[in-house]
Amino acid sequence: MIELPPLPYPKDALAPHISADTLSFHHDKHHKTYVETANKLIVGTEYEKLPLEQIITRAAKNAEHKKIFNNAAQAWNHNFYWHSMAPNGGGQPQGDLAKKIEADFGGFDKFRETFLAAGAGQFGSGWVWLTLANGKLKVLATANADNPLTHGEVPLIVSDVWEHAYYLDYQNRRPDYLATFFDKVANWKFAAENLAHPENATKAA
Structure with missing residues (x-):
């Protein structure tokens, strides 16, 4: 059940x-x-x-x-x-996650740019994830219900880009919703915990 x-x-x-x-x-x-x-x-x-x-x-x-x-x-x-969201979320991650983002993306600003572009560019319905794949962080956009579990990757954080996730608040302005998600509500502590304990990341549900 x-x-x-x-x-x-x-x-x-x-x-x-x-x-x-x-x-x-x-x-x-x-x-x-x-x-x-x-x-x-x-x-x-x-x-x-x-x-x-x-x-x-x-x-x-x-x-x-x-x-x-x-x-x-x-x-x-x-x-x-x-x-993946939290009251008083957003800002920037700290500790090992911040260091890993610096190493794998070349900085937080580059990571933000990559994440937002992937989410805005996902045609139709789907999701945009930060994942751990073969020891490196990556941004993964998936269509419809697809997720990192089917790709052998560890999910760290996700934003929903199905229209029902944002249309009441943002209408068709998906980029604005994504920027707000990233800057204001993203739960970087959750992402950091998943990075530290990838064996537990798939058990969030």
Whole structure:
């Protein structure tokens, strides 16, 4: 059984950057529907008793189970996204994450530029991630429900670029939403914890 965890903060905690209306609509409607649909789809299948991350990686390899993958992955992606934001977030990461960003991107400003460009340039619906791949940080943009678990990469932080993540607050201004996510609500402590303990990063859901 896949569960719908509560938001890790009150629905108005990210305002004015992400409104309570957006979080209510996004979590209580979209995220809930993915969870409910995935649970219906896995009844009586090989996936029924598997952990969520295993459902995702196994279903991704079977084209006949695309609906299971889409809904299970979206359930996982959304919970990772909630943890990728925090009240009084934003700013710049510290410690080992900051050093790693400097080493792998050539500085925080270059990382920010790369992340925002990847998110804005993702055609249609999807996600933009900071991941750890083969020991190096990278920015990964994925379409629809796809995520780093299917690429063998460790997710550190993510921004949702499906329209329902930002349309109530930003209409069609995805770049503005992404800049606000990055500068005002990004949970760099969460990203740092995932970098320090990559074995736990996929268990955020």
